[in-house]
Every structure is written in C-alpha cells, then in structure tokens.
Amino acid sequence: MKLKSLLLGGAFAALMSGTALAQVSVKVGVLNDRSGLYADLSGEGSVIAARMAVEDFKAADKGIKVEIVSADHQNKPDVGSTIARQWYDQDGVDLILDVPTSSVALAVNQITREKNKLFINSGAAASDLTGAACSPNTIHWTYDTYALAQGTGGAMVKAGGDSWFFLTADYAFGHALERDTAAIVTKNGGKVVGAVKTPFPGTDFSSFLLQAQASKAKVIGLANAGGDTINSIKQAGEFGIVAGGQKLAGLLVFITDVNALGLQTAQGLVLTESFYWDTNDQTRTWSDRFAKLNNGKKPSMVQAGVYSGLLHYLKAVEATKGKDSATVMAKMKEMPTDDPLFGKGSVRVDGRKMHDMYLFEVKKPSESKGPWDFYKQIAVLPAEQAFKPLSESNCPLVKK
Secondary structure, three states: OHHHHHHHHHHHHHHHHOOOOOOEEEEEEEEEOOOOOOOOOOHHHHHHHHHHHHHHHOOHHHOEEEEEEEEEOOOOHHHHHHHHHHHHHOOOOOEEEEOOOHHHHHHHHHHHHHHOOEEEEOOOOOHHHHOOOOOOOEEEOOOOHHHHHHHHHHHHHHOOOOEEEEEEEOOHHHHHHHHHHHHHHHHOOOEEEEEEEEOOOOOOOHHHHHHHHHOOOOEEEEEOOHHHHHHHHHHHHHOOOOOOOOEEEEOOOOHHHHHHHOHHHHOOOEEEEOOOOOOOHHHHHHHHHHHHHOOOOOOOHHHHHHHHHHHHHHHHHHHHOOOOHHHHHHHHHHOOEEEOOOEEEEEOOOOEEEOOEEEEEEOOHHHOOOOOOOEEEEEEEOHHHHOOOHHHOOOOOOOO
C-alpha cells in the first residue's frame, strides 16, 4: 500500500511539474532532398535544426512529446506526395517541415489541405504558395520568389543592369522566379531580351550560357538553385562571361553554394537571404552550436527557417494545449513570431511569414576573416517591402 501511494504521489508530482507525463504528443516529418542537389542546403541539416528547436523549447518539460521523422523526396513530386500521404494516413504525422523544390512543395501543400494537417515550408521558393495555391493549412516561412526578385532583381536594375537574359530551371520554382524577377525588372524600367529553359537538375549549361553571352544582356539572371547555380557560375567563369563585362545575378544563392564555389569564384555576387549566421550574437551562438552537429557547416537560411517555424508551432501547441490543426494554425497567425534567428515577425492571413530580408554581396578573398565569413550587408528590405502586399494578392484567403 505504501509503495502504491508513493508511486501515485510521484506520478502526481510529475504531472504537476509537467516533466514526465506528456500531455500532447506530436509527430513532425522533415521532408527534403537528402541525396541530390539541395541536400547541402536542407537535408540532414534541417533535421538537426528541428531537433534543436525541440531541445531549446524544452518541449518535454512542458508536457509535449515530440517525435521527428525524416525522408528523401528526391526532388520528385510523385515521391514527395507518396511520402506525405503515408505520413498523414498511416504514420500519424501532424506537421511536415522544409520541402525544398517548389513542384514537390505545391503537391504536399494540396495533400496537407486534403488531410487537414499542417505544413510549414522553409525550403521551396514559389510565391504561389501564398498566392493562387495558398492554403489555410500552410505557412511559407523563410523566403519566396517575390522577395528574391525585389532584392536581387531590383538592386541590379537600379545599379544599371537594365537588360536581362534568364537561365531558368524548367520546373515550378524556376518559372516562378523568372516571372517575379522579370516583373520587377520591367517595373524598374529594364527589359528582358531573352530566356532559355534548362533541364532540372542540370550539369552542362554551356549552350545556354553561350546564348546568354550572345544576347549582350547586361545581366544574366540565374533562375535556378543549389547544384544548378554552382555549375552555372563555374561554367560562366570558364567562358569569361563576367570578365567580358556581363554580370551574373544569382537569384537564389545559399551560403552553402558560396562555400562550394569558394570566394575566388563567388566574389562580387549580389544575393538576397532572410538569415545569415554572422548577423548578431544570437545568430552566431546558435550557428556555432549547429555547426558542431553538422560537420562544421554553418546553417543555410532554409535550415534556420525549419528551426524558427517549428519553434513557433510548439509555442502554439503549448498555448492551445492540443494539436488540432485549425486551432493551432489560428494561434500561429494570432501570436507574434519571435526567435533568436529571425527576431520579431508575424504570420499573415495568406500564410506568409513576415520578416526582413537582406541584400548581401559576397566578399573578396582578401576581405574574409575566416571560414564562412562570406557576406557583407548592402541593404535591409523591410518585410512589408520584401513580400507581395496583400492588396496585390490572388490568395483566396485574403478578403478584398
């Protein structure tokens, strides 16, 4: 009898302190490219970021049990769709995170809505996720093609790059990035003199770069990402394109790309990001912890976004004391966002996470003080300027 009352007393104490007995169990799926051209900027690093969010939130201490699973979508919409359906239907996943590759993300966005689960996208870029394809179940967290176009596209036109030729990855992301950048170029008085669609993923960009070179456009816009961007920039160097006076616009360049290219090749590139590890003491401290878990590699903005998004989700689960999708989403849109990586922000009605974006230039080798010291900040794009205003939105959730 005495033992039984001790056990009951211990269980009651644990319940009161919220340490041992989980009141809510959530299952989170990190779905991304773990073996291809986007593995470096998302991949295992995004899983590490998700684990860090659970640890920093002290979920277990707050009565929330979190299980994290992961899978490789191989940049294929059919593979990503199959995994998402299995996760939701059979494996009890409540939330999917990351999902680079816009064609996969748009498919997962639709499935998440059908299954009434939640999707916080950090990896894909297509602004359609908060436009025509917006969903009450999806938040687009880290960046999008509209913000990239505003930043890099707008800056280069204002600096005199008023004629453009695009190399465009032939799938949803590339098409959206070319569309949004071309709109900014023409709005600022520039013109698009040509464009060519490139296979995705690609390895040999020679013939496309020669077309761009022959166009005499002042700017060659690279509407691609990851390994495709790295290969395009390297091959452009071999053809002497920049030496010949044309400029390359890396419309989506990640810090992992710059690391792969090296400063000698990447120096002078202008790019737009929402996160840089060396911004302040908080980002530096977190990024140092992350690098120790990620083979010494600093985080990309995609990986930082996975951390930030999951942290906000867990805050909403704690506040609502449950995981009902509609209730948690309403709370995530109601509560301001605040974390050490992105600072203060909010989630709009269309699912767009609002925070500042930054325009950077890649340093010359002589300017860098050490490993991963790659960027110098040129400008800050306030959130309201960086992302498409609701007044121009074609998202059905936005009441006009």
